[in-house]
Amino acid sequence: MxxxxxxxxxxxxxxxxxxxxxxxxxxxxxxxxxxxxxxxxxxxxxxxxxxxxxxxxxxxxxxxxxxxxxxxxxxxxxxxxxxxxxxxxxxxxxxxxxxxxxxxxxxxxxxxxxxxxxxxxxxxxxxxxxxxxxxxxxTSFSENDxxxxxxxxxxxxxxxxxxxxxxxxxxxxxxxGVSILRDIRVVKQQLELTPQGRAVVRVLTETRLPKRIPQALHTRALVAADGYQYTPVFADLPMVRWRTHGLYRGLADRPDYDTVEVRAALDTVRDLLENGGEELRxxxxxxxxxxxxxxxxxxxxxxxxxxxxxxxxxxxxxxxx
Missing domain, CATH: 3.60.130.10 (Clavaminate synthase-like)
Structure with a gap:
């Protein structure tokens, strides 16, 4: 089926x-x-x-x-x-x-x-x-056009x-200034339609990826001693953490996490967000x-x-x- x-x-x-x-x-x-x-x-x-x-x-x-x-x-x-x-x-x-x-x-x-x-x-x-x-x-998104x-x-x-x-x-x-939205429940359903997509969900659920956290946010942030946060993209609470620049910058900063599997998974999700169906405007x-x-x-x-x-x-x- x-x-x-x-x-x-x-x-x-x-x-x-x-x-x-x-x-x-x-x-x-x-x-x-x-x-x-x-x-x-x-x-x-x-x-x-x-x-x-x-x-x-x-x-x-x-x-x-x-x-x-x-x-x-x-x-x-x-x-x-x-x-x-x-x-x-x-x-x-x-x-x-x-x-x-x-x-x-x-x-x-x-x-x-x-x-x-x-x-x-x-x-x-x-x-x-x-x-x-x-x-x-x-807060650049809030302060520019x-x-x-x-x-x-x-x-x-x-x-x-x-x-x-x-x-x-x-x-x-x-x-x-049109607001665009994607429901992660729908995004994950889209990925689950193919074996490749299911592999993407698995990788981004099981792998804790590094993201550098600015010093100004350390008081409240979930941050390790090295100044990075290590969290999966997909989880239960929240269901998703995503900021394109931060994720790719984390891989550049910590190349030991930049595996072929992880890079392909991020690229797949990024392409789906930019070009896939079910976008809400x-x-x-x-x-x-x-x-x-x-x-x-x-x-x-x-x-x-x-x-x-x-x-x-x-x-x-x-x-x-």
Whole structure:
């Protein structure tokens, strides 16, 4: 019998429905809850990790029932429908001042999980746009207008954040900046169709490959004494760790790992990601929200030229008790 690819819910769309006015009704209480929690009025761009994320989540659920209901539907799409990504076409923040939007999406993330800082920085909300000469040098995909190749986020961590979100303050008018996604469950099914592909899955599951971890990330990273991380591409948690440049650079740095078998396996996956079928392409419209399960989805984006394109990005772990 010829193996076939089984259908999965890679992207689930969640409409906002009756919660569309949640910010106008609940924004004041949300901002007040953040002031109380942090002990001062913190700008959205400066919000850091919470010392008590469960307490903040409980407070937000009390003061923001509309946003909480939307978050429950998003969570159900991930947990019940096993989505790799969830798209909310209109979040209800159109026209809201940018720093208020930062606080709004921070609150949404805090209801869904525990927001994490963008290492090596302390703030949680990151502005995704072309920063030009003002780039920090640490998050190039978020700070320039180039194409972003397929990758997973924060693979340096022992357990990377399960989720990240992108909120479009202003979508690109040039037709670029399209989000691209691949569900690793589908990618592995594609590989399992042939003996060669099954060998690729075996090699990249059984072989721990070296990746050099920048010194700035060593505080939280899963890193050996030599400054490298040794992890397989495919595992159970997360199901995939992939960053093309880092993997190939690791082989260049440590040629003892650069075997014919490993090189062929990486080349096969890279070619499938770049040229294979089942690629998911989504435009996040202005006021749209895309949430991605970072443990099972690879993501990237097309290049763009519109200097007004502006997204907000947050990463967050599963909620603490």
């Amino acid at each position: 010829v193996p076939t690819i089984q259908s999965v819910n890679s992207v689930v769309e969640v409409g906002i429905g009756n919660e569309r006015l949640w910010w106008s009704k609940e924004g004041g209480q949300i901002c007040a809850a953040l002031v109380d929690h942090y002990g001062r009025d913190v700008s959205g761009s400066a919000l850091g990790e919470s010392a008590d994320p469960a307490g903040l989540r409980s407070r937000l659920r009390r003061v923001a029932p509309g946003l909480s209901a939307l978050c429950d539907r998003i969570r159900a799409a991930f947990d019940d429908e096993m989505a790799a990504a969830v798209l909310v076409p209109a979040l209800g923040l159109a026209g809201v001042e940018v720093d208020q939007a930062r606080k709004a999406v921070f609150a949404l993330a805090a209801l869904l999980g525990d927001p994490s800082a963008n290492d090596p920085f302390e703030h949680v909300v990151w502005d995704v746009r072309n920063h030009g000469e003002q780039r920090s040098g640490h 180039h194409k972003a190749d397929y990758h997973t986020d924060n693979g340096a961590f022992a357990v990377p954040e399960r989720f990240f979100l992108l909120y479009a303050v202003q979508a690109a008018s040039c037709g670029g 989504r435009v996040i419209p202005t006021d749209g929200l895309l949430l991605v399960n970072n443990h099972i989805a690879l993501h990237g984006r097309s290049a763009f030229t519109d200097p007004a394109r502006h997204l907000l990005r947050l990463r967050f772990h599963e909620p603490s008790a």
